[in-house]
Amino acid sequence: MIFIPLYAVFFYIGAIAIYPCESTYDYSVRFCLWPCYYSDKILPAIEAIVNVGLPFVIIPIASISLFIRVLWQKHSMQLQAYKWKRDRKMTLQLLSITLLYLILWMPLNMTFLINLFWLPNFLIEEQVNYIYLMPFIVQLLYPFIAFLSYPELWRKNRRILLNTVTAAHTVQNNLIMLTRIRNNN
Numbered sequence: 001m002i003f004i005p006l007y008a009v010f011f012y013i014g015a016i017a018i019y020p021c022e023s024t025y026d027y028s029v030r031f032c033l034w035p036c037y038y039s040d041k042i043l044p045a046i047e048a049i050v051n052v053g054l055p056f057v058i059i060p061i062a063s064i065s066l067f068i069r070v071l072w073q074k075h076s077m078q079l080q081a082y083k084w085k086r087d088r089k090m091t092l093q094l095l096s097i098t099l100l101y102l103i104l105w106m107p108l109n110m111t112f113l114i115n116l117f118w119l120p121n122f123l124i125e126e127q128v129n130y131i132y133l134m135p136f137i138v139q140l141l142y143p144f145i146a147f148l149s150y151p152e153l154w155r156k157n158r159r160i161l162l163n164t165v166t167a168a169h170t171v172q173n174n175l176i177m178l179t180r181i182r183n184n185n
Contacts, residue, residue: 010049015043048116052109056102063098067091093149098169100141 021036037043070087108131114122123131147153 044116048113052112056105056109059101060098063094067095089149093145096145098147101138104138106130107134
């Protein structure tokens with residue numbers, strides 16, 4: 001468990017701080033795009049395979065194997081309904097988070113690998129404007145996934161949500177009627 005954080009720290013210290021390369025800065029663009037070690041082919045390939053590709057493969061495999069383990073345990077131990085209900089929530093949450101991660105990270109991973117190994121300028125403009133920002137959406141959507149997996153919270157907050165929507169529709173309807181009255185006069 002300690003290997004992964006240590007690997008990440010040492011890899012990026014070595015690649016960014018120690019690796020001998022000349023950084024160029026373009027202050028007219030929104031992002032720095034990438035570090036100077038990308039001019040080499042070896043370090044970006046290691047990063048693409050180990051830091052980007054491996055988690056993209058390991059996370060779904062681990063999630064599916066955990067799901068299979070829960071199903072196997074339920075089948076073999078004849079667990080009570082309460083425990084299965086709790087495990088079902090956890091499994092649904094885990095698979096939802098995994099699916100969200102895969103959907104939002106896939107465009108960045110694919111364009112990163114295509115840029116590195118085949119076409120260096122593939123979708124550069126789209127990457128800078130959209131694709132680089134997609135992984136940040138994952139953290140923003142985690143609370144909603146947690147909220148969706150708890151139906152008791154849905155039932156409790158449903159009234160608040162419906163009142164908010166009704167109030168918004170009432171204000172919108174009043175504005176539409178005022179506009180019609182003004183247009184008729």
